[in-house]
Amino acid sequence: MTAFHVMAGSGAGLAHPDIRRISVADVFDALRLGWQDFNAKPSHYVFLCLIYPIAGVVLATWSSGVNMLPLLYPLASGFALLGPVAAIGLYEISRRRELGMDTSWRHALDVRRxxxxxxxxxxxxxxxxLFVVWLLVAQSLYAQLFGEIPAASLPALYQQVTGTDQGWTLILVGNAVGFVFAVIVLSTVVVSFPLLLERDVGAIAAIETSVRATLANPVPVAVWGLIVAAGLVIGSIPVFVGLAVVMPILGHATWHLYRKMVAAPQAK
Incomplete structure (x- = not known):
């Protein structure tokens, strides 16, 4: 039975996979390859990703109560922080397709082994x-600007945010803080989950590799972050339903981006 380990891998030392430098063209090529993976069996992948838009609708419905209205936007935007987790099964499908193995949707669950x-x-x-901390920060910022009593309705909240000086402060400061959270997540997990899926290097090595990949390729990773953000916004507009298509494409593309930035392990 494999030993239980989280921070370190199964080996004796900390792994340091080699990082490649890539271009912005490589980012769009990864997106193209992600589309090809999705297009191979789109019905399977849409089915796999239905849980993501459904969860989004549930969160939106839950936050539509009076006391939760100020958290509606932080929930919708911050939910993207959990995207890399939702896409783990898609990385496995891309990995198997790359190796010429069976890519039935059931193999997306192989991560459990x-x-x-x-x-x-x-x-x-x-x-x-990080998602919970983001919500707490957003709630605290709203309370500091508008007090503890939330808006009575969604139209009232919209007027409060867009029609007052405090509201524009909330928009500017809130998005600036959200940008910091997004950078932290992007830099620490851009290749972490695909790396762990392929190699048991441990959480520390996965995060360290992801940060090194980001520092070595700041512009391509920034472009990738913008693509992800734009895709999630577009997919969220029709009541989150578009995420059932956007999420699998981005998930598959993430695997190919990992392949381009992290060198394959050397044969022993």
């Missing part, structure tokens, strides 16, 4: 914590 499952769950928990 991964030797690095504990590390993957550890990273997922980290993202969940």
């Amino acid at each position: 991964s030797p690095a499952l504990a590390s993957i769950l550890g990273l997922a928990f980290m993202l969940l914590v």
